[in-house]
Amino acid sequence: MKHINVALFVPDEGCPHRCSFCNQKTISGKSKPLTVEDIENAVETALSASDCGDGEIAFFGGSFTAIERNYMLSLLKKAKEYVDRGLFKGIRISTRPDCIDREILDILKEYKVTSVELGCQSMDDEVLSLNERGHTSDDVIKSASLIKEYGFEFGVQMMTGLYGDTNEKALKTAKKLISLKPDTARIYPTVVLENTALAALYEKGVYVPQSTEEAVSLCAELLLMFHEAGIRVIRLGLHSGGNVEDGFVAGAYHPAFREMAESSIYLRRIKDEIVKEKISNGKIEITVGSSYVSMATGQKKSNINELLLMGYTAKIKANSEYKKYEVSVRLTQ
Numbered sequence: 001m002k003h004i005n006v007a008l009f010v011p012d013e014g015c016p017h018r019c020s021f022c023n024q025k026t027i028s029g030k031s032k033p034l035t036v037e038d039i040e041n042a043v044e045t046a047l048s049a050s051d052c053g054d055g056e057i058a059f060f061g062g063s064f065t066a067i068e069r070n071y072m073l074s075l076l077k078k079a080k081e082y083v084d085r086g087l088f089k090g091i092r093i094s095t096r097p098d099c100i101d102r103e104i105l106d107i108l109k110e111y112k113v114t115s116v117e118l119g120c121q122s123m124d125d126e127v128l129s130l131n132e133r134g135h136t137s138d139d140v141i142k143s144a145s146l147i148k149e150y151g152f153e154f155g156v157q158m159m160t161g162l163y164g165d166t167n168e169k170a171l172k173t174a175k176k177l178i179s180l181k182p183d184t185a186r187i188y189p190t191v192v193l194e195n196t197a198l199a200a201l202y203e204k205g206v207y208v209p210q211s212t213e214e215a216v217s218l219c220a221e222l223l224l225m226f227h228e229a230g231i232r233v234i235r236l237g238l239h240s241g242g243n244v245e246d247g248f249v250a251g252a253y254h255p256a257f258r259e260m261a262e263s264s265i266y267l268r269r270i271k272d273e274i275v276k277e278k279i280s281n282g283k284i285e286i287t288v289g290s291s292y293v294s295m296a297t298g299q300k301k302s303n304i305n306e307l308l309l310m311g312y313t314a315k316i317k318a319n320s321e322y323k324k325y326e327v328s329v330r331l332t333q
């Protein structure tokens with residue numbers, strides 16, 4: 001059975017606040033409200049590529065549970081039809097932490113929603129306030145507890161490099177989110193988009209965004225934290241597509257952002273092993289899991305080249321028994 005996911009964007013709908021960084025039209029490339037016909041078209045297109053699927057119909061963007069009630073129900077009703085026919089295993093939605101209560105969770109259950117993601121962004125109340133989120137970290141804790149009580153798959157989304165944020169605050173945010181025991185996480189380094197409050201602050205020189213290199217280094221740490229806690233990071237970095245490139249003003253954006261962070265983790269692990277094995281220079285053999293050779297090598301051999309500058313000629317060897325991020329290094333000459 002082929003795993004098919006259908007991602008649908010609900011731009012802007014229902015948002016009680018305009019967050020400092022948000023320009024949903026630019027992120028999704030959509031400016032018109034999603035219609036029932038859009039769902040039919042997207043699902044039929046996806047299904048035409050395969051006989052059947054066990055994936056999800058996912059509503060992203062906006063604040064799904066805050067959109068006008070009848071409109072929300074019409075979208076859910078249409079998606080549920082496909083779940084009822086056994087073509088999808090469930091429905092995924094994404095919403096704000098202050099737009100969750102028992103009444104809405106009862107509705108989501110009834111319409112076969114299986115996964116609820118919360119746009120938490122930060123667990124630091126000052127960062128939340130400076131970025132006009134309109135909710136507090138306490139709202140995240142309360143809604144997370146309710147979502148888990150109802151038995152939904154639970155996902156968290158966090159950002160790095162927001163106005164007023166620091167690496168230390170981001171690490172604390174990740175720690176607090178991990179303590180909520182989510183099943184999945186998405187991490188988005190801040191990208192300054194045109195027509196946002198953040199763009200105005202950036203232009204005034206009040207806000208300095210993270211560079212891509214800074215964000216890669218921080219996100220590598222965050223990725224490891226979630227990984228070690230057994231939480232799947234299902235997205236790292238804003239997805240390309242939509243109009244992000246056109247609306248880009250500044251900040252940490254790269255289409256291969258995740259690969260860069262994964263490679264950075266491998267480089268750190270390799271360096272740690274070199275120190276542990278007390279290898280001062282020479283030819284080294286680095287062993288990693290079979291699926292992770294390109295991560296260990298780095299984009300355009302960046303890790304191999306950096307090791308060369310440090311005095312090591314490195315060769316990567318694959319071993320199917322090695323787990324993700326497991327590395328060993330030995331001197332071959």
Ligand code: SF4
Pocket residue numbers: 012015016017018019022023024061062063096119
């Ligand atoms: S809640 Fe989400 S969709 Fe709404 S303005 Fe904020 S970031 Fe954008």
